[in-house]
Amino acid sequence: MEIVQIFGFALVTLVFAVTLRQQxxxxxxxxxxxxxxxxxxxxxxxxGAVVNVFNDLAARANVNLVYLGVVLKIVGIAYIADFGAQICRDAGEGALGAKIEFAAKILILVLAVPVVLAVLDTLMRIIE
Incomplete structure (x- = not known):
């Protein structure tokens, strides 16, 4: 039950931070x-454990690891951007958090283009 430990740590930190915020x-x-x-x-x-599982699955399914890498980068960008935006909001800088999220969306779009092109190319070959 790691989530209980994390929640406990966060709760203690929250009480400490709220108390400290007054001074x-x-x-x-x-x-x-x-x-x-x-x-x-x-x-x-x-x-890291999840990434290893995905690598094993990709190897078994004979999926090009480049595509898996792109998907993992996209997930990483999403998590890091969300984390950064939340930190900005906690600091009272919601507008800056929104800019982080916007930048992340653009980066994800840029990373997704080659995957979308590969999917379309595969579909075109199947149709023909």
Missing amino acids: KPEMALIVSLVAGAVIFLLMLRKI
């Missing part, structure tokens, strides 16, 4: 950012 708001923000970074780092191992 030193900048320190409360730093505490919140550090807690978010700790939770993110704790999840990196889990993300």
Whole structure:
């Protein structure tokens, strides 16, 4: 039940940050950012395990690993952008968070173009 531990850590950090915010708001923000970074780092191992499973599945299905890499990059961009946007919102900079999300959408679109072209090329070959 790792989620219970993470929730407990977040709850303790939340109480500490809310209490600290009354006296030193900048320190409360730093505490919140550090807690978010700790939770993110704790999840990196889990993300690595998922990537390994996808690599194994791609190898078994004889899927080009380039496409898997693109999909994993897209997922990574989405998670990192969401995390960054939430940090910006926590700091009271919602507009900056929105700009991060916008940039992520553009980056995802750019990464998706070769995959879409490959799918269309495959469909055209099947139709002919």
